[in-house]
Amino acid sequence: MKSAVETLSPTRVKLTVEVPFEELKPSLDKAYKTIAQQINIPGFRRGKVPASIIDRQVGREAVVAQALDEIVTNAYREALEENELTPLAQPEALEVAERSGDDPVEFTAEVDVKPEIELPDYEGLEAKVDDLAVTDEDVEEQVQNLRQRFGTLADVERAAADGDFVTIDLVATKDGEVVPGAEVSGMSYQVGRGGMLDGLDEALVGLSAGESKDFTSQLVGGDLVGEGVEVKVTVTAVQEQELPEVDDEFAQMASEFDTVEELTADVRERLTRGKRLEQAAAARDAVLEALLDKVSVPLPETMVTDELNARRQSVEQQLAMAGITMEKYLEDEEQTIEEFEADLERRVRDAVAAQFLLDEIAKREELGVDQNDLSQHIVRRAQQSGQDPQEFANHMFEHNHIPELVQEIVRGKALATLVETAKVTDESGEHVELKNLLPDGTIGEPQAEEAEAEAEADVETDADETAETSDEAGTEK
Template structure:
C-alpha cells in the first residue's frame, strides 16, 4: 500500500492511498464467503456457492463493494499512522480509481491536529489578585450560621425585608388559572428574590390575611416567559430571632468553646477557600500567558461543533433554571452579539489549550495509572450526580475512556507548567502553589530524593 499527503490547510489534509489488489484479496475472500451465506443457488449448499457463480448471480461489482467497504477503514487508519496524522473528525472518503485485479485508489480528506512549535513554558510569569479575607466576609459567614440556628416567631404587623411569610400563589392568564402555577402554604423570605419578578414588592407591607395581585412572567413550564397575573395571599408573618454570638452559641453551632475560637475558624476556612480560588485563577493566568506565546490554527469544524455544544448546554441550563435567553442576557447586561463573541473567544481558547497541553503531555512523556483513572471516574461521576459504577460502565461501553485519559493528561500537563511558573499576587508576593493541599491549606514541602539519600548515607 502506498500513500501520499497533500496539506490543504494547517488543519486539513488529503490522503491519496493506492492499494494493490493482492492486499485486497483477504477482504475479497471474506466478501465472497459472506455473500455465499446470504444467497440460495440451486445445486449448491448455502455457504458453498463458488465465486464464479456468485459473480454471475450477484455481480462482481457487488462483491467488490463489499470488499472495499470492509477494507477501507483499516487502510485509512494505517495510512494516517504512516504519515503521523491525528484525525479530529470523520474523513470524507472517495474511491477515485478501481481497476479490477490490479489497483484500488481512494482519497480521504480530514481535519487533523495542527503541528505546534512549543514555546518555552518553564518559568512563565503571571499575576493574580491578593487573597483577602475581610471582616465583612467573616461577619457574613457568621450571620449565615446564626440564621441556621434562628427561630421564627409570629408577629402581628406588616411584612418587611427579612421576614418569613406563609403564602398562597395562583397565576392566571386571560382569566384562566395556569395549570401547575398554584402553590399553597409556601414559606418565603421577603427580599430573597429569585422566584417571581414583583413578588417581593407585592409582599412588602402585607399582613396576615391580606391578598393582592401583581403582574409577572412564568419562570417554568410550557408557558415560561409568558405574562401572567399572580394572586398572592398571606396567611402568616414571622420574624426571625437570631442567637447572640457568644460562647454558648459557639458551643451550640460548632466544636469550639468560645465565640473567639469560632470566629477565628471561620476566618481560617475562608482563607483556605480564597487560596483555592487564587490557585484556580493562577492556573488560568499561566495558561493564558502560554497561549499568548503561540499561534495555533484551529479547525473551523471543530470550533463550530464545540460552539454548538456549549450553546446547547447553556440553553438547557437556562430552561432548568426557569430563565429565557433574553432574561439571562438582560441580567448579565450583554447583547446577543456580545454573548456570541465572548462564547466564540472562550471556545477558541479552550480548543487551542487542548492542543498545546496535548503536545506538552507528549513532550514530558506523561502517563497515568489505573488508580488515577479510577479517581477521575469517581470525581466525574460525583460532579454529574451519578453512581460511580454506572458512570464507569457507561464510559467503557461507549468508548469514552480515551477521552477521560486525555483529560487527565491535560491536567497533568497544566500542573507541570504551573509548578514551574512564577505567580505573584497584586502585592508582589509569590503565590504558593506547589504545596497547596486540596483543602486550601499549605503542606510541608516534599523532601527531595537526593536529600533523603544523603540522610540515609549519613545514618549508615
C-alpha cells in the first residue's frame, strides 16, 4: 500500500491511498464466503457455492464492490497510522477511483486532523488569583442560615412583610381566560424569596389574611412562557418566623459542638476550605490561560462550529428548564445577543485549544490511566449527575463512552501537572498551596519526595547556623 498526504490547512489533510490488487485478495475471499452464505444455488450446500458460480449468478463486480468497502476502511486506517495523523472526525469527500480488471484500488479522502503543536516551556507558569478571605459577614450569613433551619412559624395578625411566610391562592388569566397550569391554592411562599413571578413579592408586601391584589407579569413556563398575563394573588394566612437565640444551647441543638465559639469556629473553617477549593479552581483556569497566552493553536473550524452549537443548545435547554427566556437572561446579564455570541465563541475556542495542549502535555509526560483512575472517575461523574455508579458505568460501556472518560482523566492529570509546577500567588503576593490540596479543601502533608527535600533544606539551614555560631565564637576569642 502507498499513501500520500496533502496538507490543506494546519488542521485538514487530503489522503491519497493506492492498494495493489493482490492485497485485495483476503477481502475478496471474505466477500465470496459472505455471499455464499446468503444465496441458494441448486446442487450446492449453503456456504459451499464456488466463486465461479457466484461470479455468474451475482456478478464479479458485486463481489469486488463488497470487498472494496472493507479494503478502503482498513487502508484508510493504516494510512492514518503510517502518516501519524490523528483524525478528529469521519472522513469527508471520500472518492474511490474507477478501476477495471486487476488495476490497483485508489481512493482519496479529506479529514480534519489534530494539529501539530510545538509546546512552549510550561514548567513554572505564573498566575495570580484573588485573596482567600472569609469575613465575619460570611460567617454570620451561615449561622443565620442555620438559625432559619431550626426556626419555627407563628401566625400573626398583621400585614405581610419581607421575610414572612404566607399561604396564598394565585391565578393567572389572559384575555379573561384562566391560563392552564397557572392556578394554585394553599401554597406556602416566603415573601422576598423571588424566582416565581415578577411582581409577586411587591404585591404581597402589605397584604393581610383575606386580602387580594392584582398585578401584571410574565409566565416563566408552559406554552405561554414570556407572555404577559393578569395575576390575582390572595393571602389566606401570614406567619412570622421565630429564630432561636445564638447561644450555647443553640450550638448543642444545631451541631455536635457545646459552645457558640466552637460552632462559629467550625463554620469559619468550613468556609475557608470551600474558599480554598474555589481559589484552586480559579488557579487552574489562570494557569491554563497563561499557557494559552504562550502558544497559538490552529483550530479546525468544523470542530469549533459543532462545539458552539452544542453549547448554545445546552444553554437554551438550561434556560428552558429554569423557565427563563433568552431575552430575559440577556437582560439580567446586561448583554446583547452579539456580546453573548462573541463571549461564547471565545470560550469555545479557548476550550478546544486547551484540549489539544493538554493532550500534547499528557503525551510528553507519558501520563496514563489505570483501572482505579477509571473507577474513581466513574463514581465521581455518577455522583455529579445524581445517578447510581453501576448504572452510570453500564451506560458508559454500552454506548462506548469509556474512551471519552479516559481522555477526561488524562487531560485532568495533564492540567494537574501544569498547576503543581506553576507559581501561583494571590493579590497580596502570598504563595497559593495547590500541590498538597486535598479534595475536602484541607492541606495535606507533603509527599515523601517533597518532605525529604524540606528535611534536607532544614539540615542545611541548621548546618549554616552552626557554622555562623562557630565563626562568631572564634571572632570573640
